[in-house]
Amino acid sequence: MIAQTNPFLKLRDLTWAWTLRTLRGRYQQSALGWLWAVVQPVATVAIFAVVFTRIVPVDTGGVPYILFSYAAVVPWTLLATSLPDMAMSLVQNMNLVGKIYFPREALPIAALLARIADFGISFVLLIILVILYGIPISPLGLLFLPLIFLIQITLLLGLGIGAAALNVFYRDVDPLLKLVIQVWFYASPILYPVILVPEKWQWLYFLNPMAGIIAAYRDVLIYNRLPGEYLLPAAAVSLVIFLLGYWFFKRVEYQFADII
Amino acid sequence: MPPVIRFMNVSKRYNLGLTRTSLPSVLSQWAKQALRGGASSDRKYHWALKDVSFDLERGQSLALVGPNGAGKSTILKLLAKITQPTSGRVEVNGQLSALIELGAGFHPDLTGRENIYLNGTILGLSYKDIQKRFDEIVAFSEIEEFIDTPVKRYSSGMTVRLGFAVASCIEPDILLVDEVLAVGDASFRQKCIERIKTLLNDGTSLIFVSHDMGLVRSVCERAIYIEHGQVQNVGTSGEIIDIYNQVLDRRRIEKMNRAGGEADDVEGGVEVTKIEALDAHGKPVRETYGDQPLEIRVRYLAYKDIGKANAIVLIYRSDGLMCANMRSHLDGYPLHITKGEGEYSVRLEPLQLFGGTYYAITWIMNADDSDGLAYGASDWFEVRNRVPGREAHIAVYEPNRTWRQNVRVNVTESARQA
Numbered sequence: 001m002i003a004q005t006n007p008f009l010k011l012r013d014l015t016w017a018w019t020l021r022t023l024r025g026r027y028q029q030s031a032l033g034w035l036w037a038v039v040q041p042v043a044t045v046a047i048f049a050v051v052f053t054r055i056v057p058v059d060t061g062g063v064p065y066i067l068f069s070y071a072a073v074v075p076w077t078l079l080a081t082s083l084p085d086m087a088m089s090l091v092q093n094m095n096l097v098g099k100i101y102f103p104r105e106a107l108p109i110a111a112l113l114a115r116i117a118d119f120g121i122s123f124v125l126l127i128i129l130v131i132l133y134g135i136p137i138s139p140l141g142l143l144f145l146p147l148i149f150l151i152q153i154t155l156l157l158g159l160g161i162g163a164a165a166l167n168v169f170y171r172d173v174d175p176l177l178k179l180v181i182q183v184w185f186y187a188s189p190i191l192y193p194v195i196l197v198p199e200k201w202q203w204l205y206f207l208n209p210m211a212g213i214i215a216a217y218r219d220v221l222i223y224n225r226l227p228g229e230y231l232l233p234a235a236a237v238s239l240v241i242f243l244l245g246y247w248f249f250k251r252v253e254y255q256f257a258d259i260i
Numbered sequence: 261m262p263p264v265i266r267f268m269n270v271s272k273r274y275n276l277g278l279t280r281t282s283l284p285s286v287l288s289q290w291a292k293q294a295l296r297g298g299a300s301s302d303r304k305y306h307w308a309l310k311d312v313s314f315d316l317e318r319g320q321s322l323a324l325v326g327p328n329g330a331g332k333s334t335i336l337k338l339l340a341k342i343t344q345p346t347s348g349r350v351e352v353n354g355q356l357s358a359l360i361e362l363g364a365g366f367h368p369d370l371t372g373r374e375n376i377y378l379n380g381t382i383l384g385l386s387y388k389d390i391q392k393r394f395d396e397i398v399a400f401s402e403i404e405e406f407i408d409t410p411v412k413r414y415s416s417g418m419t420v421r422l423g424f425a426v427a428s429c430i431e432p433d434i435l436l437v438d439e440v441l442a443v444g445d446a447s448f449r450q451k452c453i454e455r456i457k458t459l460l461n462d463g464t465s466l467i468f469v470s471h472d473m474g475l476v477r478s479v480c481e482r483a484i485y486i487e488h489g490q491v492q493n494v495g496t497s498g499e500i501i502d503i504y505n506q507v508l509d510r511r512r513i514e515k516m517n518r519a520g521g522e523a524d525d526v527e528g529g530v531e532v533t534k535i536e537a538l539d540a541h542g543k544p545v546r547e548t549y550g551d552q553p554l555e556i557r558v559r560y561l562a563y564k565d566i567g568k569a570n571a572i573v574l575i576y577r578s579d580g581l582m583c584a585n586m587r588s589h590l591d592g593y594p595l596h597i598t599k600g601e602g603e604y605s606v607r608l609e610p611l612q613l614f615g616g617t618y619y620a621i622t623w624i625m626n627a628d629d630s631d632g633l634a635y636g637a638s639d640w641f642e643v644r645n646r647v648p649g650r651e652a653h654i655a656v657y658e659p660n661r662t663w664r665q666n667v668r669v670n671v672t673e674s675a676r677q678a
Contacts, residue, residue: 013381101342254344
């Protein structure tokens with residue numbers, strides 16, 4: 001017997017193989033290949049730059065608008081691309097789920113990892129832009145980057161795994177999710193800075209974990225300062241969402257093959 | 261040592277009525293329930309298995325036999341942990357590999373090489389293990405030249421070969437095989453069966469589902485007859501195959517009687533119920549020699565009077581080469597089929613086939629030979645070479661033959677030597 005018996009190692013190997021499969025499948029027959037990872041956020045920023053510097057100028061606190069906007073669009077693109085992928089990951093592979101046993105989490109996690117690869121590429125461009133614009137970066141602030149990223153991944157895992165499981169039962173999840181992401185975009189500080197939100201409503205505003213996450217990325221990368229205490233509610237809400245999503249997934253997992 | 265598989269009073273229920281995919285249908289379901297007084301009695305259940313128990317000891321092979329929808333595949337799915345029992349317990353002690361759907365994990369855009377790694381990982385192999393077995397897998401699947409071609413360009417036979425090669429290289433403690441060998445060409449099927457037998461000899465336990473009773477007899481020691489989700493009989497595979505065949509025969513006759521001469525569900529009105537290869541004494545054979553007679557006998561069941569018909573018997577070698585093409589009406593022997601059971605046969609004396617694996621198929625054709633009414637295919641039969649040392653040679657025809665040599669004696673030379 002040579003097959004893997006440690007379930008964690010099996011999950012790890014399978015998730016990795018599935019991530020590579022997703023990436024290869026996505027880019028193998030495309031001319032631009034991985035460049036698409038950058039094309040989408042750059043195009044978004046280009047449109048924003050025209051609207052919000054020429055037509056409706058936005059106060060960016062002295063930072064070039066392109067940088068201001070790109071620093072938010074990169075983490076937002078990770079959310080907007082990975083959540084629908086994760087939600088569809090089980091349903092799209094129903095022949096696999098119904099016919100072979102394997103740790104089911106591998107599919108949504110791999111969908112997320114494949115988008116994190118794109119995120120990595122567009123993040124490199126973000127760093128290059130920051131350096132080109134000569135923005136000073138504090139080393140202490142950089143130490144916060146992994147933490148901010150971790151909070152975002154916790155949030156995405158919880159939402160994505162929960163959505164993937166729910167989608168098996170109700171296919172409404174996919175269109176509903178796209179609608180939520182659309183609304184969520186305007187509820188997050190992407191087009192505008194947080195200071196536009198009235199002081200007395202900010203506690204409510206920061207219950208949206210993406211508000212804290214994006215504000216923290218901006219603080220660390222383009223404002224040369226440490227994230228504020230607004231990161232705490234973001235972390236707490238993300239953790240709760242992760243636990244709820246994972247709990248739901250595990251609770252209904254055994255029914256997938258029968259229903260799918 | 262505990263049994264490798266214990267299936268204890270297992271029942272499995274599927275919900276048929278419960279397909280709540282959209283809000284409008286959920287609302288209308290609720291509304292219906294409210295009108296009817298709240299009871300949700302209109303839910304439709306299907307019991308795929310009812311109180312099924314059996315054990316499998318280490319190294320044993322067990323066949324699950326029964327008609328479609330009897331619950332065989334559900335048992336395999338429960339063993340493979342794809343689905344969970346509604347009640348009862350399923351215990352599996354050891355590494356299990358399921359050949360339930362070959363190539364289910366293949367991605368069409370990826371190459372054969374990439375898919376071997378992906379599918380191997382799904383089946384529980386680590387990257388290193390796959391690397392170690394990569395060459396063996398490729399050699400077994402016979403797709404060396406296409407290993408870097410995307411799988412979407414593979415023929416279905418190639419996909420199946422690759423799927424079996426990956427799944428069987430795990431060397432599991434328990435192997436589940438479900439009807440997958442029905443696909444793929446004949447010689448590869450033979451290769452798969454040999455691979456399964458090798459695994460059995462190495463101590464793997466086997467659960468085997470097939471409608472091919474010849475395969476069941478050759479691969480399995482024990483068998484279970486299942487119907488309506490319940491175990492009907494347990495015994496040696498020979499005993500269970502006899503029971504199963506009796507049930508099938510009885511059912512055919514019932515169907516014929518019920519149809520009352522109007523057979524709607526059997527296209528053509530006639531059905532081939534059995535096709536066998538027989539030896540000189542009329543006994544079924546799986547092995548024979550080219551210098552022996554062989555009879556291909558076909559039993560049929562007609563649901564109505566058909567009248568004049570023609571029989572075709574073809575003999576194929578395992579790689580699909582047609583070796584004989586025999587048509588009864590051209591040989592001046594048309595059939596006459598009336599309602600009920602009957603049989604026809606063709607005797608080849610001697611067989612004169614070269615050593616190899618063969619099978620026979622038959623068609624019952626209508627009177628003007630334009631339309632096939634019924635079809636049947638036999639189990640494999642092995643033709644052995646009488647003369648040793650012929651295994652490496654390739655041929656179809658083994659004629660009865662006599663060798664001769666004429667030596668013209670050179671008189672002067674022999675005289676000189678003398």
